[in-house]
Amino acid sequence: MPVRVQEDAFDAGAELNAFSGGDGVGAVVSFTGVVRDTDGTLAAMEIEHYPGMTERAIAAIVDDAMARWNLADVLVIHRYGSLPAGAPIMMVATKSAHRADAFAAADFVMDYLKSRAPFWKKETTADGSAWVAAKDADEDALKRW
């Protein structure tokens, strides 16, 4: 269950390929989150996190996913620091014998990472900087599970 919290960029494709093998694996699902620049004005995104708690929170989410579904493994990579528009922020990958488990677990891990892992995003545009507000929809998404 590799979990990496890092400032450096990562190569989502290379990570997917490195993660994908294994006996009995029939399905691999990946999610990549990218710094989105909705109206072409985003200069940078800054991600702050809580070292120590971040790793514990992610490990707890991954353990929960491994207990709920039949998974061969889960990968989580999440960056912090300053990221340009278009850069990958994070990725989650799951692998399983069956596609339903791989899909559900990746979706679950994403929902929990959004609202339960201690990361905070700050966007800088030409107008200045502002912390991204949490969405009620993200908290509500946890009730699906």
Add this chain to the structure above:
Amino acid sequence: MPVRVQEDAFDAGAELNAFSGGDGVGAVVSFTGVVRDTDGTLAAMEIEHYPGMTERAIAAIVDDAMARWNLADVLVIHRYGSLPAGAPIMMVATKSAHRADAFAAADFVMDYLKSRAPFWKKETTADGSAWVAAKDADEDALKRW
């Protein structure tokens, strides 16, 4: 909406990276299906398809996904011919501004590819060859949408 039906192997990680960019994209989901060798006896998998109908059926599924969700693009690659255990059979990738759309659309496209795209799998083991039977669960999965 790239759709490729091919005999050649493909590199899922390289395909994911090539697919991932684009203005306003915040979420990329991929699914890779792998030839699964449950008990170490699979010698090969042979995939037959219906040239012409295959491309039409996949295009119809992708069009349906693009109409149902807010997507920037959908990628489908599906192999035919003889594949060894562990080889990638196919992949689907979706990208969107939002993760919920990307997840739902990838899940939907997979469900429909399983039961509505004209592919048939034959497994060869030490005991001989047998066509893989469709599962009721795969047909039932379509009722989710």
Add this chain to the structure above:
Amino acid sequence: MNVMYFAWVRERIGVPLEEVQTGAATVADLVAELSAREERYAEAFADVTALRVALDQELSDFDAPLKGVREVAFFPPMTGG
């Protein structure tokens, strides 16, 4: 019209594709006509609930009319993905 067979249907009938001269009005009529012709067809079509049919590369059903159809394909339920 061209009639195509895939997977185990192709294996039982022994050819992937053949041209069939028929006046059959529906898919079911064509199945009955072929089954009467030779045992290998009768075997392949013994349980049509285990089969799917496509007309001109679109999934259809056994009640569908054949008028104007140029390509009929018979195959088991699909197992892609």
Add this chain to the structure above:
Amino acid sequence: MNVMYFAWVRERIGVPLEEVQTGAATVADLVAELSAREERYAEAFADVTALRVALDQELSDFDAPLKGVREVAFFPPMTGG
């Protein structure tokens, strides 16, 4: 105990981490004590429903007792992923 602040809470209070000598029984007591001490705390803690608290790196709540706790962290709702 060590008290940590993240994101806009850190910006308003002006430090990421400080050691606080306190006899506060609960998180809410600590918040009241800090808010009475200086205006920057009062501003940051004006609406605790907009805040989250972690005790020794586990999410907790404002009623939780502080006995035995070594690290308290205050921050807005998380926006990871």
